[in-house]
Structure formats: C-alpha cells, structure tokens
Amino acid sequence: MSKALERREKLRIDLILAAERMVASRGLAGLKTRDLAREIGCANGAVYNLVTDLDELILRVGSRTLHRLDEALSAAQSAGDLSPQETLVRIAIAYCDFAAENLELWRALFEHRMEADKTLPEWSIEDQMQLFRHIYQPLAALFPKRSREELGITARSLFSAVHGMVALGLEQKLVAVPLPALRKEITVLVRAMIDGLIARAV
Known part of the structure; x- marks a missing residue:
C-alpha cells in the first residue's frame, strides 16, 4: 500500500x-x-x-456497535454450563445491559433510516444477521425437529419481544424502568415464552 x-x-x-x-x-x-x-x-x-455518504458513515459506526454487541452476547452464551433456556435468558440480559451501557450507539442502530431508493450493503446485512445465531443455537437445541425456517421465525419473535421491553424500559420518559427491575421482567418474559413453546411442542 x-x-x-x-x-x-x-x-x-x-x-x-x-x-x-x-x-x-x-x-x-x-x-x-x-x-x-x-x-x-x-x-x-x-x-x-x-x-460514500453519511449513510455509509453511520452504517460503519453501527457495524462497530454490532461487533461489540456480538462479543457481549458471545461472552454471555459461553458463561458456565447452562441449559438452552438459561442461555437464552443470559443472552437477553446481556442485550439489555449492552443497550443500557451504550444507549445512544444502540439507539442509532434502529433510528437510522436509509432513503427509499437505497439498499443496505451486504456487509451491513451480514453484521446484523450474524447476531441471530446467539438465539438460534439454543432454540435449535430445544426444538431439534423444527425446520431452519421455523427456528429463524421463532428467533426473530423472541428478539422482538426482548427488544421491545428494552426499548420501552430504557426510554427516558414516563415508562422508564429501573435497570434491576427491567432485568427481572426480561427474565420472566423469556422463561415464559420458552415454557410456552415447549408446552406447545409437547
């Protein structure tokens, strides 16, 4: 060079x-x-x-945020000999903690909007999709008979539920929830969703 x-x-x-x-x-x-x-x-x-433009700059910053989030979720996933259910709880709590500790960078991931005629570059899509493996892997262990597509839908649904709680809980307005209470509520939500999925499968 x-x-x-x-x-x-x-x-x-x-x-x-x-x-x-x-x-x-x-x-x-x-x-x-x-x-x-x-x-x-x-x-x-x-x-x-x-x-190229401001969009690329924001996506490059977002890529760095996603890589650090990936590291945080990987650490949670590898912490101890956990059941798939408890792994999913740990991942959800790690997601909440990361968002709380990196609030504006985390918000930027979801606030940024590309213009209607522009598409996300492949490297940015790959950065986002890589994160779902943290949810997908324990779900695959819990539901080995489910197809890859079904597991993908369940993973996105579980993420959406947790993300919604985190987004509302960390909102610095009337709906703000103290972080310890938010962690407890997320734990209850994830366990209830997994218990319901297991019961339905049986």
Whole structure:
C-alpha cells in the first residue's frame, strides 16, 4: 500500500472513530460532518472522499456497535454450563445491559433510516444477521425437529419481544424502568415464552 493510501485509510478510521464518539455523546441527530472534519483535521468536503455518504458513515459506526454487541452476547452464551433456556435468558440480559451501557450507539442502530431508493450493503446485512445465531443455537437445541425456517421465525419473535421491553424500559420518559427491575421482567418474559413453546411442542 502506498503512503498516500495509508494516510487515507488512517484518516478514514479516524473519521469513523470520531463519528462513533459523537453519536455516543450527542445521539444520531448530533452527528455533524463539519464537526467531524474539524476533529480529524480535514476539509469539510474531504469527508466524502473517505466514505460514500453519511449513510455509509453511520452504517460503519453501527457495524462497530454490532461487533461489540456480538462479543457481549458471545461472552454471555459461553458463561458456565447452562441449559438452552438459561442461555437464552443470559443472552437477553446481556442485550439489555449492552443497550443500557451504550444507549445512544444502540439507539442509532434502529433510528437510522436509509432513503427509499437505497439498499443496505451486504456487509451491513451480514453484521446484523450474524447476531441471530446467539438465539438460534439454543432454540435449535430445544426444538431439534423444527425446520431452519421455523427456528429463524421463532428467533426473530423472541428478539422482538426482548427488544421491545428494552426499548420501552430504557426510554427516558414516563415508562422508564429501573435497570434491576427491567432485568427481572426480561427474565420472566423469556422463561415464559420458552415454557410456552415447549408446552406447545409437547
């Protein structure tokens, strides 16, 4: 790699890291390219020589968030000799804790909207879909007779239920729930859903 390409790549990484810090402190609405350019020491227009557009920059920040979430869920999944049911509970609690500890970056994953005529790049879709393996694997152990498609639907349904509780519980308004109470409620929800699925299967 030439020196010029090395400098460009370093500046690109600096841009993504600066954007990550900005989203973490200000939220997605506070992401301003002028401020980013000033922070990394380049002209405002030069930002778009490093990324295609603001969408790509936000997706690159989101990719870093998803990779860290993946690490947190992997740690929860490998903690101790747990039954599939308890593994799913651990994963749900880890998801809640990650969201609470990285609130603005986590929110940005769901607040960002691409324009109607633009599609998500494959690498971004892959980053998102990789996370479902944490739910899919224990579900496959619990329900070995279910098809891959059925397990995928159940995994997405379970995620949606937990995500909804986390999103409402961490909302900094009237519906906010103290984190210890939110963890307990998520535990009850996941166990009840799994018990219901097992009963229905029997």
